[in-house]
Amino acid sequence: MKRRILLLLLCSLLVVALVLPSCKGDVEEPTTSNGEVVVEPAKDEPIYGGTLTPAFCVQNWSGGPTGWDMVKWTWMGHAYQSFVCDGLLMGDFTKGPSGTGEFGFVSTDFIPDASATGALATSWEFPEPTIIRFNLRQGVKWQDKFPTNGRDLTADDVVWALNRTIGFEDGKGRWPRHNFIKEVRKVDSKTIEFEFVEPMAFWGYEIGWGPYMLIYPQESEEAGLDNWKNIAGTGPFYVEDYVSDAQITYARNPDWWATWTKDGKTYQLPFLDKIIIPIVPEQATRLAAFRTGKMDIYQMAGMIAKRDIIEVNPELEDILESRQVMRGGGWLLYFPWDKEPFTDIKVRKAMNMALDRQALIEAFYEGVGMIFYFPLQESDGPSLFTPLEDCPEGVQEYFEYNPDKAKEYLADAGYPNGFSTILTMGVSDTAPDFGAMLQEFWAEIGIDAELRIMEEATIQAMGFDRSFEGVISHGIQSRPQVYNDYTCDHAYNFGGFCDEYYEDQWNIAKTTPDIEKRDAILKDLYVYLKTLCPDILMPSGAEWTAWWPWVKNYTGETSFGFHKHNYWAYAWIDEDLKKEMGY
Known part of the structure; x- marks a missing residue:
């Protein structure tokens, strides 16, 4: 008898289970905050919560x-x-x-x-x-x-x-x-x-x-x-x-x-x-949390972080490779334009030509990087960006590693035996080694550069009041608006670069709402700026x-x-x- 009652009860529950879903007027269905009915999501259908x-x-x-x-x-x-x-x-x-x-x-x-x-x-x-x-x-x-x-x-x-x-x-x-x-x-x-x-x-x-x-x-x-x-x-x-x-x-x-x-x-x-x-400035800690699934996303990983992720989590390699980006972030070395010997373009070109940029990319970015990306880069599109190979020969030459030609330029500028200067860089894990490579490249053409590593706040203050000696580093990010940084009185124009034609063209560009006309001016101005060799552009690495x-x-x-x-x-x-x- 008890078994029969139990069977009837189970059958009744089954009937109720089948009938209730059709009685929408009697059941309050779960909804999202805006009143949409929550249903079991299909494959790849958006899911609320989490x-x-x-x-x-x-x-x-x-x-x-x-x-x-x-x-x-x-x-x-x-x-x-x-x-x-x-x-x-x-x-x-x-x-x-x-x-x-x-x-x-x-x-x-x-x-x-x-x-x-x-x-x-x-x-x-x-x-x-x-x-x-x-x-x-x-x-x-x-x-x-x-x-x-x-x-x-x-x-x-x-x-x-x-x-x-x-x-x-x-x-x-x-x-x-x-x-x-x-x-x-x-x-x-x-x-x-x-x-x-x-x-x-x-x-x-x-x-x-x-x-x-x-x-x-x-x-x-x-x-x-x-x-x-x-x-x-x-x-x-x-x-x-x-x-x-x-x-x-x-x-x-x-x-x-x-x-x-x-x-x-x-x-x-x-x-x-x-x-x-989580507020975790230490990269190693963030990286460990991501690799163990405690963090869901790791943004803007450098080459070392990318390698570590693939080593521990090889299943993520395809995702990483799909989002390799050249973000156009890097750093410049600024010349003080009002101080000898940097007033001479031959000296500025010589210090550029002495650098093996590809060797720097191999040493610090494991071979993946770019050397020509500021103030515009290739991803800004052909309406704005001119590739290095399409620039005048006078621009191309100082992005090429040529210490012999660099020595000739120094001699022509009156420095056949080179000169002494100061290289000031911001604190980072790679600054001592990066700075040492720059010292070695310049020593090859007779330039003795004393390396000084300082806090970024100190460097920025020296740049704002243009009180530094030698060359000084600072971070940069490519975008059209940074043309303004090269205007004579701009705070971030650490070197004091000042050119009347550049200033006039920039003033026209920034007051031209027509995008096509504005971009045409900026494209020409980009090449003009590079012909003056205003600074030393350091290579930029890839990020994932x-x-x-x-x-x-x-x-x-x-x-x-x-x-x-x-x-x-x-x-x-x-x-x-x-x-x-x-x-």
Whole structure:
């Protein structure tokens, strides 16, 4: 009898199990934050939830956030705040490696204007040559947390944030960084506009997707921008927790305005519940965590890190090789243009020609690198970049290793026996060995260079006031805007290079909004600059980004503009695959 009752009970449960799925009116189905029904995902279909733990590329140069106040922090602070706050524009995911492949999004601080799309702005126009008008996205809300509590974003909010950052009224913002802007004003509840002092060619970088123009609320300033708990924005994630020098945790903003369409279906972004960024400046520690699956992504690995990953995790080799990039980051040696013997182009060429750049690439980048990439590189496209082999002979010759010709140039300049000088380099693991190789190359042509290794802050201070002797090193990153660094009075023009024709052409280029005309000027100016041999360009090595296969819809992006890291809003984690792989 008991057995019969048990059988009837099991049959009843089976019937209930079969019937209930069809009774949708009686069962509350699980939904996402925007009301979409959660269903079992098909293969490679986006999955909501999960936590991403990346080895963040910014930690190649620094630790955690350097502050939360837009008018005070450096580019490092911008990187961490870009998860939280939107700008007017950002990189277009659909044009990246996961879309049409038009742009790789591998530079941390530059994207072509053509690869940008609207963020807080949906469209823009130039009603006059010196005015750009932005139509703001409607229905955007501040994050539903203190101190904004999910209220609507307004045009007044956007204008307030921009004006505070620029520092028009009190000069306490980033003024005079943006002294090319005459006014930022509200046109109506849906529109704002910038008025420039003169036509602005690089407006995308300067006010759209570039540095410092993230939008933050007045309530955060009133509550105190020195406290991360007071930080809010309109972006895909908010700061859930921050332990100084240990870890920062971002949580999903369910009210972010962005969506993404795959196979005809539109998804609310972001997919991830959390992003946890351990603050680990030590590369070896980050690398060990990635290789053991404790970190999901390792951004911008150098050759040594790449080799170590493949040795321990050979299954990731194909992913690494697929994302080899020449990012155009490297460093220059600056000549003091107002001091002998560097005023003579023959001396500048001789010091270049004495260097075996390929030997440096073999020694420090295991044979993978480039020697001709600043201020533009090949990835900037033929409309801007001229390859070395297409440059005049006078440019090609000083990028070739030719110590005999270098000696001839020194003799012609009045230094048949060479001279003594100083080589100042920033602290790094490779600086002593790199500096020693430079010393050896120059010794071969009679130049005795004393090597001094100093903290980067000291080098930068010496460069800003042009107080150094000999040649001095400093990091660089290729992008069209750095043409400005060669203008006579620019702070980062450490060497004091100053050329009237260059200055005139740059002023024309930067006030030419027509992209084709602007690029034509810049292309010619690139070659002209190189004919003057203004400095010594050190080789740049390749970099790789690796990620475990359970990270989906991510293909090695490192920025959607100037250190904009909201590309992870498009990624998701396949927890089942992760478990299958034993992690």
